[in-house]
Amino acid sequence: MSADLKYDVLVCGSGMAGITAAAAAAENGLAVGMIEYFGEPGGIPVSGRLGSISGFTRLDQVAVEGFPRAFADRLDARGKAKIQYGGSNINLPPSTLAAELFDLLAFYGIDFYGYSRLVGMEKEGSRVTTALVSMKEGLRRIDARLFIDATGDADGCFLSGCPFVVGRPADGKVQSATLIFIIGGIDKTRMPEYMEIRKIWKSKVRQVPIDHSVFQFVPHGENSNEIAVNMTHAVDADPLSSAGLTAMRRTCVKQAEYLLEFFRTEIPGFENAWISQFAPQMGVRDSRRIVGDYVLTSDDVLSGRRFEDEIALGVWSIDIHSPDGVHTGVGRAAASPYGIPYRCITPQGVANLLVAGRSISCDFEAFSSTRINATCMAIGEFAGTAAKEIISSGDIRKIDVPAVRERVRRASYRFFSAPVPPRVLPRPWYEPPKG
């Protein structure tokens, strides 16, 4: 059957990994399409309302540079985001990030299809030929020479029959999931410092199914009088079924009500606060991990192991939100930045499908470090840059990894040297009255 659409590269999922992969492929002159289940690009930082990208550095150790760093610096330079913790993190309103990403996609001529879900993959032998995409107008077929699975859940690999694992080895349980929600209506002039609020929280013993040690909220931007609360926790979650996702959302919505009550009754400045929104995207931390040609281990992470075929560096600590409901927190740290081998993004049994983002091949503990956004972006940058070579050779396993790595190192993106574009509006949306 003939395709409805055709691209050199089809990126499935538009989280920060997918976005970076798409930009790198387009920078290299390839025709790129991108499909996304939600309406905006950005994944958890946007649709999950996280508003943070972390893991660039740890103390004085730098892990992530290239496109992710330039992207963060550009936002900071224009006052759109705030770089924090010595450059390790950026924080910004999700709406700002979404608008920026729409501009980036438009700049590179990447065809972005929101409200479009990957539901099937067709193969001929070891080659994926066609993505089946559920769009508003019905089921559509998209052909590509290379597919990049950046769905976070490895949906593309799963639908292509590639092997994967889920959760911790003992029982397959995944890290707890969080529904981020926004509290508005805060009187910031009377609101205590963060650490003071944390103390109040800790001093209250409450019988709720929320781990008391987890206390985290972030303002989305400096002048915001809202906070994004990252405190609900759904344990025993099944992130890979609609029923499971619904169950965890119901749990978190109920917890949010409790948390709002806590803020209103215990914290000065919150008396008239209200929940202004729940994140559209459920905050799933952990689901499928592909079984690639190499499985990165926690020993690799903690020893800062380097690899000949490494494509990115990570430096985030082991950070497990325990499946049992006790947050182990940001724990053991890598001795120094560790390498992520190319073999972690090559799913078994396919010749033209790569994975980028959190579902790369690693063990349960190593995953809790590699899942951080800056690392996911660095992986995406390599995948997108490698696309040209993969398309020429016809096989993900037939590329010169150090040569591509060198191209990543030297890459300078037109997007960052071009003058900041005026906000790209899809059509004139406001006509001033004439006369």
Ligand SMILES: Cc1cc2nc3c(=O)[nH]c(=O)nc-3n(C[C@H](O)[C@H](O)[C@H](O)COP(=O)(O)OP(=O)(O)OC[C@H]3O[C@@H](n4cnc5c(N)ncnc54)[C@H](O)[C@@H]3O)c2cc1C
């Ligand atoms: C609550 C929470 C707090 C976190 N805190 C931080 C933090 O402070 N700092 C940090 O850096 N990281 C944090 N993380 C981790 C980080 O956000 C994720 O690991 C990261 O977003 C993974 O990036 P990704 O691009 O692989 O996937 P995602 O961001 O999940 O993006 C995947 C995209 O693919 C889309 N998609 C999925 N399936 C399909 C399909 N079948 N068809 C079409 N589209 C599909 C999704 O809608 C989504 O937009 C947090 C995660 C959670 C859940």
